[in-house]
Amino acid sequence: MIIESRHEKFPVGKYVVGEFGWRTHTISNGKPMLNGVPQAWIIPDLGNLPLSIALGALGMPGNTAYFGFLELCQPKPGETVFVTGAAGAVGSLVGQIAKIKGCKVVGIAGSDEKGKWLTDELGFDHFINYKTDDIVKKIKECAPNGIDCYFDNVGGEISSKILLNMNxxxxxxxCGAISGYNETSSPKATIVQYPVTMNQLRMEGFIAHRWLDRWFEGIQQNMKWIEEGKLKYRETVTHGFENMYSAFADMLRGGNTGKAIVKV
Amino acid sequence: MIIESRHEKFPVGKYVVGEFGWRTHTISNGKPMLNGVPQAWIIPDLGNLPLSIALGALGMPGNTAYFGFLELCQPKPGETVFVTGAAGAVGSLVGQIAKIKGCKVVGIAGSDEKGKWLTDELGFDHFINYKTDDIVKKIKECAPNGIDCYFDNVGGEISSKILLNMNxxxxxxxCGAISGYNETSSPKATIVQYPVTMNQLRMEGFIAHRWLDRWFEGIQQNMKWIEEGKLKYRETVTHGFENMYSAFADMLRGGNTGKAIVKV
Structure with a gap:
């Protein structure tokens, strides 16, 4: 919350989001940082939604899903969409946006509990448990007509297998390569160039800030979908600053469903 | 050469190119095959150029270089372009087209003899020998400002290292993954998703027939550049049908420079 201000666009009493690091107070001039990351932006009126949503579905993760999926995958109604990290802050939104766009959606995550949430509550068509399922067999079962769009949060061997089944x-x-973030050296996986060539695939990486000039378009659209009941979200909240490290490590291990939040 | 015809677009005496397999005679109705591959196309007037060029610089490999590089890499003057398989039928043309477009070009191949041809005769700025050079060090030396475009013929670990140095x-x-074609199982390499995300890269695979509707544009432009002395080509010719297998295996081992041709 802004407690003192000499900037008319940042009035006292409003809430801001910024990638400031962990701190009690911050002084900001409101200008973007050098690498284009916004130092602070005002949280729009959220109605009855909790403030923490500005860190998730109506913040960077929400815009990562909105722009990263729609702009780069260009999904068309009737197409088959795969999402890894499907129960995470970004993946769970991507799958729902794909459903809104009329696609068939298959989510991949690491527990049946997450899978149940994806299919029973979020409307995903199928779920694959990468820890217990026969991945290759399940991919073919869930996508008998092949895969048209893939939103990749994990990288690694699962992604290589998915690429081999793309149209x-x-x-x-x-969006990321979380399968390798816990490794001390860069992980290896079956090379992607073979399916990329044979299936003439287009693979594009991104950072959400690429669409900084359309930032509030994403937030407003996601808010509208939430209000209409088309977009659901979940937060895994850890309480206490002292538990920040374990919350972070747990997120990398896949302990969270939806956005991992630390409440101080 | 057409020896008999009832198709006005395929008159007797003209030469055709087609992916017919190895055979002495072929009957064709001139129509594209189901997968869009042209069953036969007439070789345009080549002037003093040898007929075999229709299998190389003025055929599928030439169009692979022309469309695959220009359409997907979208090179701009002053940018740094890397090419693997640089001394091959396609790679050698890609590097020269990049030079024509005002780029700085670095070629990677497997012998210093090939490298000498690339830099001394074809005008490549730098050459890296992937069998004897310290690849990571050489990449940084040859591309102090990073890499903007990469034409990938090989896949595998070299490609992963190049991606880590892209802007x-x-x-x-x-274009292919020839580094793995001699393997009995799919090779593994350091995953690409990390640099693809961090550097916001766009990776796109293709098969030249995607541009079938512009096929002769590529051939005519390449022919013009050859006539102007801007595009040079080489053929590694193996004589005798009985030597076909060894010519093919030798090509996969990198024995050829330029297009590998078997003359029967």
């Missing part, structure tokens, strides 16, 4: 001119939006 | 919004045209 000609399939699109891949690469 | 934001770099473009990768994936």
């Amino acid at each position: 000609t001119f399939g699109r891949i939006s690469v | 934001t919004f770099g473009r990768i045209s994936v």
